[in-house]
Amino acid sequence: MGFKKCHLLAALPFFLLCSLILNNGVEASHHVHEDLQSISAENVKDLHRTGYHFQPTKHWINDPNGPMYFNGVYHLFYQYNPKGAVWGNIVWAHSVSKDLINWERLEPAIFPSKSFDQYGCWSGSATILPGNKPVILYSGIIDKNNTQVQNYAVPENVSDPYLHKWIKPDNNPLIVADKHVNKTAFRDPTTAWLGKDGQWRITLGSRKNDKGVSLLYKSKNFINWTKSKKPLHSLAGTGNWECPDFFPVSIQGTKELDTSVIEGDIKHVMKISLDATRYDYYTLGTYDTKKDKYIPDKGMVDGWNGLRYDYGNFYASKSFFDPSKNRRILWGWANESDPVHDDVKKGWAGIQLIPRTIVLDPNHKQLLQWPVEELETLRGKKVELINKKLDKGERVEIEGIPAAQADVEVTFSFNSLEKAEPFDPSWDRYDAQKLCSQKGSSVQGGLGPFGLLTLASEKLEEYTPVFFRIFKDQEQKHVVLMCSDASRSSLEDKKGMYKPSSAGFVDVDINDKKLSLRSLIDHSVVESFGAKGKTCITSRVYPTIATYDNAHLYAFNNGTETVEIESLNAWSMNKPQLMNH
Numbered sequence: 388m389g390f391k392k393c394h395l396l397a398a399l400p401f402f403l404l405c406s407l408i409l410n411n412g413v414e415a416s417h418h419v420h421e422d423l424q425s426i427s428a429e430n431v432k433d434l435h436r437t438g439y440h441f442q443p444t445k446h447w448i449n450d451p452n453g454p455m456y457f458n459g460v461y462h463l464f465y466q467y468n469p470k471g472a473v474w475g476n477i478v479w480a481h482s483v484s485k486d487l488i489n490w491e492r493l494e495p496a497i498f499p500s501k502s503f504d505q506y507g508c509w510s511g512s513a514t515i516l517p518g519n520k521p522v523i524l525y526s527g528i529i530d531k532n533n534t535q536v537q538n539y540a541v542p543e544n545v546s547d548p549y550l551h552k553w554i555k556p557d558n559n560p561l562i563v564a565d566k567h568v569n570k571t572a573f574r575d576p577t578t579a580w581l582g583k584d585g586q587w588r589i590t591l592g593s594r595k596n597d598k599g600v601s602l603l604y605k606s607k608n609f610i611n612w613t614k615s616k617k618p619l620h621s622l623a624g625t626g627n628w629e630c631p632d633f634f635p636v637s638i639q640g641t642k643e644l645d646t647s648v649i650e651g652d653i654k655h656v657m658k659i660s661l662d663a664t665r666y667d668y669y670t671l672g673t674y675d676t677k678k679d680k681y682i683p684d685k686g687m688v689d690g691w692n693g694l695r696y697d698y699g700n701f702y703a704s705k706s707f708f709d710p711s712k713n714r715r716i717l718w719g720w721a722n723e724s725d726p727v728h729d730d731v732k733k734g735w736a737g738i739q740l741i742p743r744t745i746v747l748d749p750n751h752k753q754l755l756q757w758p759v760e761e762l763e764t765l766r767g768k769k770v771e772l773i774n775k776k777l778d779k780g781e782r783v784e785i786e787g788i789p790a791a792q793a794d795v796e797v798t799f800s801f802n803s804l805e806k807a808e809p810f811d812p813s814w815d816r817y818d819a820q821k822l823c824s825q826k827g828s829s830v831q832g833g834l835g836p837f838g839l840l841t842l843a844s845e846k847l848e849e850y851t852p853v854f855f856r857i858f859k860d861q862e863q864k865h866v867v868l869m870c871s872d873a874s875r876s877s878l879e880d881k882k883g884m885y886k887p888s889s890a891g892f893v894d895v896d897i898n899d900k901k902l903s904l905r906s907l908i909d910h911s912v913v914e915s916f917g918a919k920g921k922t923c924i925t926s927r928v929y930p931t932i933a934t935y936d937n938a939h940l941y942a943f944n945n946g947t948e949t950v951e952i953e954s955l956n957a958w959s960m961n962k963p964q965l966m967n968h
């Protein structure tokens with residue numbers, strides 16, 4: 388992934404779109420701060436650092452790269468600036484773990500050193516070839532003009548349990564852009580999958596003018612690659628595609644699958660990271676192996692209005708198949724939401740979110756995401772509440788655990804759907820964020836808003852509410868809005884601070900009159916999973932009062948319909964023993 392300036396005045400249609408989006412309050416591509424990218428952190432500030440999320444001891448991180456499980460070890464590589472807390476000087480940092488919780492930092496695995504990557508080693512993926520041979524494909528930057536090529540790297544010693552050292556053979560680059568391809572938008576190769584013709588395939592992100600494209604390349608030997616005439620997928624008006632991910636999900640949902648499983652009782656997922664809005668969008672569909680094309684299912688919305696893995700700070704994600712537990716695991720990067728100069732002062736920026744398992748929703752219309760089960764080993768003290776009624780305006784404090792570093796699971800129930808507010812037909816069915824910014828937790832409603840107040844100060848000068856609000860549309864169908872609202876998260880309100888009312892709709896049947904929510908709270912991050920992982924939202928927040936022991940956790944209801952906390956379990960979260968990043 389790369390960082391460019393967004394030239395708003397350029398006359399291309401994409402950039403007009405880009406400026407439109409900006410007007411809606413969502414920022415496009417990041418800026419490059421050459422003056423700041425090599426300022427080494429003198430003092431790393433602890434305030435707002437996370438307790439159980441993956442985070443190096445200092446400096447900037449972005450995309451997760453090449454995640455894999457190999458010989459009993461999980462590997463996580465990630466884009467890292469060894470010299471400063473803003474983007475730049477990017478290498479592949481490398482950490483290993485046996486349980487996805489305790490991580491050990493190794494030396495960077497891939498860093499600029501050869502003509503084919505001397506200006507940068509950008510994102511890519513790992514594939515484990517037959518004979519148990521891991522290989523990494525990554526994007527190399529070869530000149531000051533950001534020209535991108537695809538390279539490979541292999542372990543120096545495949546018997547080394549941690550695969551410390553990686554070699555970049557001299558026959559790199561493997562793939563260069565032909566004259567039909569935009570060589571500065573040509574990056575992020577996926578994990579390869581094997582076709583029935585015995586050829587490996589990868590896809591990578593690109594653009595053709597304003598059309599987002601996922602280019603397809605084939606190879607018999609993993610060394611000589613040929614571009615297919617037609618891309619795997621493309622969509623007009625979406626601008627540059629970054630970090631595509633393409634993989635099967637099981638329809639039964641019991642056992643997930645290696646990326647090379649291309650037929651059977653499966654659907655395919657195509658995820659793209661849209662540079663202009665910086666969200667990860669996906670569709671479900673079919674992989675036509677004859678035409679080598681991905682076709683989204685009928686009714687799937689592709690592009691800006693499509694489903695997102697997460698409706699908050701979550702970008703450039705990548706999944707991998709974990710054969711030890713037959714599951715697919717998703718890693719996603721959460722950037723900071725504070726001004727860039729604050730990152731330089733803190734000495735760090737960026738975290739990896741808790742890895743999530745992904746499975747197909749039984750309705751076959753979306754995915755379900757859930758924190759990996761290993762996270763539960765960090766749970767410490769538990770408190771619980773059952774059958775607690777909350778009338779309009781009531782809130783109850785969840786006491787007895789440190790609220791700044793916790794895991795909370797709650798199920799709300801209600802007696803009737805009668806009081807759901809009408810969904811105004813003029814509202815945009817795809818703009819949950821706008822609706823949430825108008826109907827925040829303090830705007831009283833009928834059925835909702837109800838939910839949790841996370842990272843709250845005692846007098847509520849600061850809080851990050853995560854909540855539901857239920858509407859009824861003209862066809863009498865219920866529309867469930869889920870919000871994670873950072874707008875009151877911090878008394879600080881500096882220029883450049885990003886405090887969105889992040890939100891998504893939840894496609895859930897509420898005829899059982901229940902809604903569940905899980906939130907992972909960790910000092911400056913709140914990662915929430917609505918309705919068992921149907922809708923996920925991550926907020927990055929920087930409270931000034933609600934920090935450490937002064938952070939509180941409440942459940943609240945601000946709707947006229949009484950809501951009952953059917954059950955609530957909250958745990959303090961321990962720090963992993965080994966977090967030597």
Ligand SMILES: *[C@@H]1O[C@H](CO)[C@@H](O)[C@H](O)[C@H]1NC(C)=O
Pocket residue numbers: 413414417664665666699700701722723724725726727885
């Ligand atoms: C983080 O991402 C959001 C959009 O996802 C963007 O608006 C914000 O500017 C980014 N923050 C930083 C510090 O890059």
Ligand SMILES: *[C@@H]1O[C@H](CO)[C@@H](O)[C@H](O)[C@H]1NC(C)=O
Pocket residue numbers: 530531532
């Ligand atoms: C970079 O682009 C400029 C302008 O198109 C061109 O003059 C220059 O030769 C390019 N440099 C390299 C190293 O490709």
Ligand SMILES: *[C@@H]1O[C@H](CO)[C@@H](O)[C@H](O)[C@H]1NC(C)=O
Pocket residue numbers: 544545546547548
């Ligand atoms: C490779 O790693 C194994 C296991 O650590 C070690 O025994 C062996 O000596 C290594 N080989 C080389 C050539 O370094």
Ligand SMILES: *[C@@H]1O[C@H](CO)[C@@H](O)[C@H](O)[C@H]1NC(C)=O
Pocket residue numbers: 391569570571572594595596597627
């Ligand atoms: C090629 O990609 C770069 C980077 O996204 C972009 O600035 C440029 O406009 C693109 N050129 C064309 C013809 O699409």
Ligand SMILES: *[C@@H]1O[C@H](CO)[C@@H](O)[C@H](O)[C@H]1NC(C)=O
Pocket residue numbers: 608610611
């Ligand atoms: C790969 O391509 C190169 C250059 O075209 C050729 O010399 C080589 O024999 C090819 N290798 C294989 C294994 O096909």
Ligand SMILES: *[C@@H]1O[C@H](CO)[C@@H](O)[C@H](O)[C@H]1NC(C)=O
Pocket residue numbers: 780828829830831840852943945
């Ligand atoms: C509930 O609504 C009241 C009235 O608007 C407001 O003062 C209060 O802050 C709201 N509670 C929450 C948690 O937002």
